[in-house]
Amino acid sequence: MSRLFGDVCDSVSDPYLRRACRLAERGRGTTSPNPVVGCVLVRDGRVVGEGWHERAGGPHAEAVALASAGDAARGSTAYVTLEPCAHVGRTPSCASALIEAGVGRAVIGTSDPHTLARGGAEMLSHAGVEVEFADDPAPFNELITEWLHFASTGTPFVRVKVALSLDGHSTLVPGSPSRISGREASALTMRLRSEADAVMVGVATALSDDPALTVRGDDGSAAARQPRRVLLGRASQPPASLRMLHDGAGVVTLLAPEGVPTEPMLARLVDTRSYALSDGLAGALNVLGGSGVVSLLVEAGPRLLTALYDGALIDELVLVHGGGMAGTSAPDLYLGADGATGSLAKPLHVVDAGRCGADAVTVWRPDEEGTYRAGTDRS
Numbered sequence: 028m029s030r031l032f033g034d035v036c037d038s039v040s041d042p043y044l045r046r047a048c049r050l051a052e053r054g055r056g057t058t059s060p061n062p063v064v065g066c067v068l069v070r071d072g073r074v075v076g077e078g079w080h081e082r083a084g085g086p087h088a089e090a091v092a093l094a095s096a097g098d099a100a101r102g103s104t105a106y107v108t109l110e111p112c113a114h115v116g117r118t119p120s121c122a123s124a125l126i127e128a129g130v131g132r133a134v135i136g137t138s139d140p141h142t143l144a145r146g147g148a149e150m151l152s153h154a155g156v157e158v159e160f161a162d163d164p165a166p167f168n169e170l171i172t173e174w175l176h177f178a179s180t181g182t183p184f185v186r187v188k189v190a191l192s193l194d195g196h197s198t199l200v201p202g203s204p205s206r207i208s209g210r211e212a213s214a215l216t217m218r219l220r221s222e223a224d225a226v227m228v229g230v231a232t233a234l235s236d237d238p239a240l241t242v243r244g245d246d247g248s249a250a251a252r253q254p255r256r257v258l259l260g261r262a263s264q265p266p267a268s269l270r271m272l273h274d275g276a277g278v279v280t281l282l283a284p285e286g287v288p289t290e291p292m293l294a295r296l297v298d299t300r301s302y303a304l305s306d307g308l309a310g311a312l313n314v315l316g317g318s319g320v321v322s323l324l325v326e327a328g329p330r331l332l333t334a335l336y337d338g339a340l341i342d343e344l345v346l347v348h349g350g351g352m353a354g355t356s357a358p359d360l361y362l363g364a365d366g367a368t369g370s371l372a373k374p375l376h377v378v379d380a381g382r383c384g385a386d387a388v389t390v391w392r393p394d395e396e397g398t399y400r401a402g403t404d405r406s
């Protein structure tokens with residue numbers, strides 16, 4: 028299961044939980060570092076209130092639903108996609124708000140693993156609220172898969188997107204931008220960017236393609252919310268002339284190993300973050316996690332894709348298969364270590380597939396344990 032094609036909420040059998048799931052989706056792209064959550068309040072077979080978490084720092088889904096129900100919340104059943112939080116943060120605890128409003132029963136999509144917030148179901152039970160969990164938490168987990176990953180690891184969920192020619196190359200002519208996929212695939216890229224906290228490319232790709240990495244509409248207009256742009260380099264420095272450094276479309280982070288001096292011009296233009304070279308790419312991702320990046324989209328060329336794959340750092344791989352042939356002079360997609368032949372032992376497996384205009388899209392993830400290779404990071 029992935030969210031790229033189809034609707035995860037479709038598989039939810041309870042109609043009120045399904046509605047809560049659809050409401051949760053409305054917050055996609057604006058709630059980070061919080062998860063998307065939806066809530067429906069039902070009394071005597073009638074929806075008396077509903078809400079979703081719209082943005083971090085704003086009211087939680089339960090609070091919005093309670094406010095819309097007013098007194099009608101008393102004696103109602105709350106259908107909520109994620110276990111109501113038990114802690115008081117920027118907003119009051121949702122479990123206590125439901126108790127105070129006199130909600131009699133809570134039906135919960137999936138439990139909250141977060142050390143700070145979990146315990147809401149127990150709190151509700153102690154207060155005499157009847158608590159039930161959905162028979163199948165899978166669609167509710169999928170709804171917040173990036174956040175669940177971040178909550179348990181502290182590192183961003185890494186979604187890698189690569190466009191491929193029919194003969195399996197991601198670059199047609201080395202050193203220059205390649206048009207591999209069509210217009211609909213560009214719209215898919217925009218959607219992936221809009222749902223990510225940050226979009227990352229290697230400095231080599233920035234040098235060759237000079238991408239904007241922004242979210243734009245069909246007419247080219249910039250979206251109101253832009254993800255952070257990240258340039259990853261080890262030794263190479265991006266030139267200060269890169270378009271993303273001057274377009275005013277939001278923060279650009281330069282992520283480089285400690286000790287690599289940043290050119291003074293760049294230091295003025297970008298937010299520079301460093302990681303220990305010995306920690307490799309995993310260390311670089313940790314640094315992004317530490318700065319609040321829950322979901323990361325990597326638009327990778329062959330070298331970055333190889334390093335992420337070998338380091339078992341890919342949480343989802345989105346391959347866009349275009350219909351043209353690149354030919355044998357194009358660089359391979361997987362470069363491997365010297366003499367390495369890749370790994371077929373623990374492959375990624377396909378979780379979703381679909382058509383995108385004239386192109387085909389496949390979505391791949393690691394197995395259940397999250398591992399597909401015991402590889403090492405070769406930074």
Ligand SMILES: NC(=O)c1ccc[n+]([C@@H]2O[C@H](COP(=O)([O-])OP(=O)(O)OC[C@H]3O[C@@H](n4cnc5c(N)ncnc54)[C@H](OP(=O)(O)O)[C@@H]3O)[C@@H](O)[C@H]2O)c1
Pocket residue numbers: 188189190191196197198200201202203204205207228229230231232233235236259260261262263264307308326327328329330331332334405406
């Ligand atoms: N088809 C697609 O979807 C797609 C997407 C992106 C790019 N591309 C194409 O890919 C080509 C560039 O590919 P590429 O393989 O040369 O570059 P790349 O994928 O951008 O990866 C290499 C870059 O990442 C940096 N990097 C940082 N840590 C690394 C690590 N541990 N391992 C490897 N690299 C690391 C490298 O820094 P240092 O230079 O300091 O070593 C280098 O700048 C371009 O022609 C571009 O058009 C295609």
